[in-house]
Amino acid sequence: xILISSARFQEHTTPPGHPERPERxxxxxxxxxxxxxxxxxxxxxxxxxxxxxxxxHDAAHVEAIAGTSxxxxxxxxxxxxxxxxxxxxxxxxxxxxxxxxxxxxxxETAFALVRPPGHHAERxxxxxxxxxxxVAVAAAAAVARGLSRVAVxxxxxxxxxxxxxxxxxxxxxxxxxxxxxxxxxxxxxADEVGTGAGKGFTFNVPLAAGxxxxxxxxxxxxxxxxxxxxxxxxxxxxxxxxxxxSDPLASMRMTTAGYAAVVKSLADTARRxxxxxxxxxxxxxxxxxxxxxxxxxxxxx
Ligand SMILES: [Zn+2]
Numbered sequence: 443x444i445l446i447s448s449a450r451f452q453e454h455t456t457p458p459g460h461p462e463r464p465e466r467x468x469x470x471x472x473x474x475x476x477x478x479x480x481x482x483x484x485x486x487x488x489x490x491x492x493x494x495x496x497x498x499h500d501a502a503h504v505e506a507i508a509g510t511s512x513x514x515x516x517x518x519x520x521x522x523x524x525x526x527x528x529x530x531x532x533x534x535x536x537x538x539x540x541x542x543x544x545x546x547x548x549x550e551t552a553f554a555l556v557r558p559p560g561h562h563a564e565r566x567x568x569x570x571x572x573x574x575x576x577v578a579v580a581a582a583a584a585v586a587r588g589l590s591r592v593a594v595x596x597x598x599x600x601x602x603x604x605x606x607x608x609x610x611x612x613x614x615x616x617x618x619x620x621x622x623x624x625x626x627x628x629x630x631x632a633d634e635v636g637t638g639a640g641k642g643f644t645f646n647v648p649l650a651a652g653x654x655x656x657x658x659x660x661x662x663x664x665x666x667x668x669x670x671x672x673x674x675x676x677x678x679x680x681x682x683x684x685x686x687x688s689d690p691l692a693s694m695r696m697t698t699a700g701y702a703a704v705v706k707s708l709a710d711t712a713r714r715x716x717x718x719x720x721x722x723x724x725x726x727x728x729x730x731x732x733x734x735x736x737x738x739x740x741x742x743x
C-alpha cells in the first residue's frame with residue numbers, strides 16, 4: 443500500500459462553517475505521518491493535465507475553474523473556490539490518476555488522500571463541494587491506457603451523480619454506488635442502470651436513512667457478486683466516510699469497524715479477481731470519524 447497526499451490540500455479553503463474544510467487535510471497529514479512512522483511510503487501528487495481532465499469534463503468547465511485562480515468564487519450554494527483552489531483541484535485529480543497508475547503498474551494498492559472531493563462534479567459544472575471529478579479522471583485515464591473493464595465503487599453516503607453520468611452509456615466503466623436515498627443529490631435510484639451500450643453497467647444500491655453495519659455488509663455481499671461477474675481489470679473506490687454514525691451531514695449508522703469491513707470486502711474481492719485497487723477520498727465531515735476510518739481502513743487492507 444502506498445499513500446498519495448500533500449500538505450497542500452489545506453490550501454483550498456471554504457467559507458467559515460463549511461463542512462468541507464481545510465482541517466480535513468490536517469487529518470490526511472496525521473494519517474500520512476503515522477503511516478510514514480510505521481515504515482510506509484507516501485508520495486507527493488502531481489497535477490492532472492488538461493488532456494486528462496478533458497476526458498471527462500468539457501473545455502468550458504476546465505476554463506471556468508481555471509478562471510477562479512487567485513479569486514474566491516461561489517460556484518453553487520455549496521461549492522466555493524479560494525485563490526489556490528484551481529491548483530489544488532488539479533493536484534487532487536492528479537493524485538487519483540497517480541493512484542490508479544501505481545496500482546496498475548505495481549499491483550500494489552494505492553490510496554489518494556485528497557480534497558476537494560470529486561464525485562458530484564459533472565462534465566460541465568462544479569457541484570456539491572466538488573470541482574473536478576477526481577475518480578472519474580482516474581477511471582478515464584485507465585481506459586485511455588487500453589483497459590476495457592474499470593469498476594468504480596462509491597462508498598460515500600451520497601450518490602456520485604457526476605461519476606454515474608460521465609460513464610452512463612459506457613460499458614468500459616462499471617459504476618456501483620451505495621448511498622442514503624432519498625437524499626442529496628437526488629439521483630441513484632435502483633432503476634438507474636445505464637443507457638445504450640452502458641445499460642447494465644451502472645448498479646445503484648439505495649439505502650434508507652439509519653442503515654447499519656449489517657445493512658451495509660449485506661449490500662456489499664451483493665456488490666461483491668456484481669464485481670465478480672464484471673471481472674474488472676482495476677477497482678477504483680470513491681472512499682467517502684460520511685455514512686459514519688458521527689457524520690454531521692447524513693443519517694446513517696455505520697461504525698468505524700463497519701466501514702473498515704466494507705473496504706476490506708472490496709479489497710478481498712479485488713484480490714480474488716486478481717485485480718489491482720486504488721482508493722480516492724470523497725466525503726467524511728466528522729474529523730475524528732474520518733481519522734478513525736482512514737486508520738482502520740489502512741490497517742485492514
Ligand atoms: Zn458525501
